[in-house]
Amino acid sequence: MAVKEAGVRGSARERLLAAADELFYNEGIHTVGIDRIIEQAGVAKASLYNTFGSKDELVRAYLESRYASVTQRIMRAVERYDTPPERLLAVFEGLADLFAHDYRGCAFARASAESQPGDQAEQAAAAYRTWVRVLLTDLATQAGAPEPELLARQLHLLYDGSGQAARMDHDPAAAPVARATAAVLLDLALAQRSS
Amino acid sequence: MAVKEAGVRGSARERLLAAADELFYNEGIHTVGIDRIIEQAGVAKASLYNTFGSKDELVRAYLESRYASVTQRIMRAVERYDTPPERLLAVFEGLADLFAHDYRGCAFARASAESQPGDQAEQAAAAYRTWVRVLLTDLATQAGAPEPELLARQLHLLYDGSGQAARMDHDPAAAPVARATAAVLLDLALAQRSS
DNA sequence: GACTGATTAGACCTGTCTGTCTAGTATCTC
DNA sequence: GAGATACTAGACAGACAGGTCTAATCAGTC
Numbered sequence: 058m059a060v061k062e063a064g065v066r067g068s069a070r071e072r073l074l075a076a077a078d079e080l081f082y083n084e085g086i087h088t089v090g091i092d093r094i095i096e097q098a099g100v101a102k103a104s105l106y107n108t109f110g111s112k113d114e115l116v117r118a119y120l121e122s123r124y125a126s127v128t129q130r131i132m133r134a135v136e137r138y139d140t141p142p143e144r145l146l147a148v149f150e151g152l153a154d155l156f157a158h159d160y161r162g163c164a165f166a167r168a169s170a171e172s173q174p175g176d177q178a179e180q181a182a183a184a185y186r187t188w189v190r191v192l193l194t195d196l197a198t199q200a201g202a203p204e205p206e207l208l209a210r211q212l213h214l215l216y217d218g219s220g221q222a223a224r225m226d227h228d229p230a231a232a233p234v235a236r237a238t239a240a241v242l243l244d245l246a247l248a249q250r251s252s
Numbered sequence: 253m254a255v256k257e258a259g260v261r262g263s264a265r266e267r268l269l270a271a272a273d274e275l276f277y278n279e280g281i282h283t284v285g286i287d288r289i290i291e292q293a294g295v296a297k298a299s300l301y302n303t304f305g306s307k308d309e310l311v312r313a314y315l316e317s318r319y320a321s322v323t324q325r326i327m328r329a330v331e332r333y334d335t336p337p338e339r340l341l342a343v344f345e346g347l348a349d350l351f352a353h354d355y356r357g358c359a360f361a362r363a364s365a366e367s368q369p370g371d372q373a374e375q376a377a378a379a380y381r382t383w384v385r386v387l388l389t390d391l392a393t394q395a396g397a398p399e400p401e402l403l404a405r406q407l408h409l410l411y412d413g414s415g416q417a418a419r420m421d422h423d424p425a426a427a428p429v430a431r432a433t434a435a436v437l438l439d440l441a442l443a444q445r446s447s
Numbered sequence: 448g449a450c451t452g453a454t455t456a457g458a459c460c461t462g463t464c465t466g467t468c469t470a471g472t473a474t475c476t477c
Numbered sequence: 478g479a480g481a482t483a484c485t486a487g488a489c490a491g492a493c494a495g496g497t498c499t500a501a502t503c504a505g506t507c
Contacts, residue, residue, distance in 0.1 A: 069484075085366045087282040090464060101485050102466085112465065131434070163366065166420065170362040171280045181259055211433045214413030214426065221412035225361065225381050231409065238406045245436065264454080286495060296455045297496085307495065 070108050072098040076118045082164055086116055086178075087171050094203055104119070113177070120181040123164040128188055135192075141199035142243060146236055148193065148212070152219055153232035161215075162224035189216060202246045212239050267293040272314040277359055281311055281373075282366050286362055308372070311363075314375040318359045323383055325349055328353050330387075335395035337438060341431055343388065343407070346428035357419030358412075384411060397441045409432050 066154070067075075076098035080089040091112055095102050115221045134151030138144045165182035172178035193212050197205035215235040222231035262270075271293035274285040286307055290297050329346030333339045353422045356362070360377035367373035386406050392400035410430040417426035 084368065085282070086366070087280070088366060091466080092464085102487085103468085104484060106466065130340060156364065162361070163416075166357070166361070167365040168422065169281065170357065170365040173279065182420055207367075207429075210429055214417060214430055214433065215409050215419075216413065217416035218409030218411065218413030221358075221361065222409060225364065225377055225412075234402075234405055235409055238409065241440065242433070242436070245440075252484085287493090287494075297457085298498085299454060301451085355484070 064206065069098070069100050069104045072100055073105055073108060073115065074118060074122055077115050078122060081116065081119050082123070083159075083161055084167055084169070086173060117177050117181075120165065120168060120178065124181065124185055124188075127155065127164070127185070131189075131192070135196070141196060141201070143249075144198050145193070145196040145212075145243060146240055148196070148216065149219070149232055149236035149239055152216065152223075152235070153229065156219075156223040156229040156232050159222075160223050160229070163220050166220075189213060197243075197246075200247070201250060202243070203250045204246070208242065208246050211242050215239050260351045262299065264293070264295050266298045267295055268300055268303060268310065269313060269317055272310050273317060276311065276314050277318070277362070278354075278356055280366060281363055312372050312376075315360065315363060319376060319383075320358070321379055321380040322350065322380070326387070330391070336391060336396070337442075338440060340388070340391040340395050340407075341435055343391070343411065344414070344427055344434055345430035347411065347418075347430070348424065349415075349416040351427050355415075355418050355424070358415050361415075384408060392438075393442075395438065395442070396445060397438070400440070403437065403441050406437050410434050 073094065076094050080093055080097060091102065091105065093114070095105055098105075104113070131148055131151035134147045134154060135144045137150075138147050165178070165185045168178035169176075169182045180212040190209060191212055193209035193216070194205050197208040197212070203208065215238055219231040219235035223229050267287065267416070275288055286297065286300065289310070290300055293300075296408060300310065304313065325345055326346035329349060330339050330341045330409050333342050334344075360380045363373035364371075364377045385404060385408055388404035388411070389400050392403040392407070397403040410433055414426040414430035418424050
């Protein structure tokens with residue numbers, strides 16, 4: 058029965074990744090042991106080690122899949138709009154979407170809080186932060202901001218801050234507040250351009 | 253010799269707390285074992301358990317001491333000024349001071365990332381966040397903001413965001429950027445009042 | 448100098464962690 | 478039906494965690 062159900066749910070790799078995604082994200086990487094993972098995945102321990110080789114490698118795969126799903130969610134929100142200013146502010150609508158689904162904070166910041174300097178978690182976090190910053194800078198440029206790097210930096214503060222607030226205060230409304238604040242800063246930047 | 257040196261450095265409790273403060277903050281609570289703590293403190297294991305009773309209690313004391321030192325540092329910056337708008341923005345100067353000294357992110361967010369829901373770390377984090385929010389709201393009210401709660405909320409986003417940026421991007425300059433952005437939002441709020 | 452209380456080093460206990468290994472079973476292909 | 482492949486359960490090893498305990502040592506007090 059367990060096997061049949063497993064067959065329905067997908068390959069051992071997929072089930073392990075799904076279990077890791079949920080448990081690592083919700084409870085922390087150090088806190089969650091291999092046994093918890095394989096129990097939740099409904100998979101034998103040997104399957105985990107045949108598929109991933111080590112817990113470290115499973116963590117790597119978990120962070121990679123988080124990166125893909127988060128960036129995809131943000132991009133989906135951006136692509137709903139056509140004009141550059143709308144697209145820039147849509148980043149915060151992507152965050153709102155993120156916060157609405159069992160949000161427990163930035164996965165990379167969480168992982169980084171448990172990792173040693175130079176660890177794979179720090180590298181994943183750095184890649185994610187670069188992605189966000191480049192996205193914001195590009196969209197700010199396209200929107201016509203006179204100093205796109207500065208605006209991107211300000212919006213990145215709001216981006217990070219809203220994630221922290223959503224997590225620590227259990228307050229998903231941090232996203233619309235950040236969006237509204239970003240809109241104020243954007244308007245101001247565009248007004249300065251024409252003066 | 254070790255004993256003499258210990259005598260110079262303070263009581264066992266102080267040394268344990270100092271070691272916990274450094275190791276827990278820099279490397280994480282789960283990652284750092286009791287043995288690392290007592291080695292760094294130059295103290296016997298029995299002394300730790302006589303003084304604190306358990307690792308959990310040491311963690312509690314560590315978070316309490318962090319709360320005291322962080323809030324104190326912010327307040328010192330605020331009290332350097334007399335006028336309410338300056339005092340409000342001085343919060344970000346307190347952050348700059350914080351970021352300048354081996355900053356590794358918000359200690360409460362870090363601890364919370366490793367903790368179970370309802371844990372002592374979450375309670376400490378909630379207390380800290382309430383303290384920040386109340387401080388910002390009070391200062392915004394005194395500065396004459398027409399909607400002090402809204403302004404405080406916006407500034408709290410910048411507060412959190414600058415901490416995240418300082419930590420993840422190794423960029424202490426996030427504090428002055430946040431301060432400048434906060435100044436823009438404050439000016440705008442005060443301008444709306446008189447219109 | 449004897450007593451008290453705090454502190455020391457470190458052996459030790461118990462539980463849990465990651466990771467390995469064995470032996471058996473289900474499924475699919477030829 | 479035979480063989481290959483992927484998976485299963487679970488025992489096991491070695492390292493390390495938090496925590497306890499013993500015996501010795503030191504400082505201060507009478």
